[in-house]
Amino acid sequence: MDTQKFKEILLQEKAKILEILSTEKELTSKTQDEWSEPKDPEDLANLTMSDDLRKKIYDSEFQRLNEIEEALERIAMGKYGICERCGGTIEEERLELIPWTKYCSTCSKNIGRGR
Structure with missing residues (x-):
């Protein structure tokens, strides 16, 4: 088995995830700024749903990042x-x-x- 090939694939995936996590962190900061402004109930509901979705994406990508790092350790x-x-x-x-x-x-x- 060509472990070098898999190492390169894993490193590419890791870079993609780090970019996604960075983007999600920026979006979360923007959302927190929006929370500080008074909103009507409908806007608050949309912000809450959006925030929950971002958190799920962040958690999922963070878990995959950990799995990738473990795979790189196994290599x-x-x-x-x-x-x-x-x-x-x-x-x-x-x-x-x-x-x-x-x-x-x-x-x-x-x-x-x-x-």
């Missing part, structure tokens, strides 16, 4: 592509789709089923 330790649950090899096709994954397809399905 550095020579453990990339090894399932953390069963110790088997993670399919290369799976790594191409989700390069930060920790689990092979079988273990991922079992985790999803609560096994």
Whole structure:
């Protein structure tokens, strides 16, 4: 397996996420400024929904950033592509789709089923 290829993909994804997180932080600051101005109830409802959505996006991207950083650590330790649950090899096709994954397809399905 070409771990260097996956390292480059992960680094590119990391850069994209850092940009998204930076943009979300700027938008959150703008939203907080808008909160300080008196608004009618409808505007406040829209701001609340917008703020909640931004927070969900931020949390999701932050979690993915952590998963990417963990994958980069596994590459550095020579453990990339090894399932953390069963110790088997993670399919290369799976790594191409989700390069930060920790689990092979079988273990991922079992985790999803609560096994």
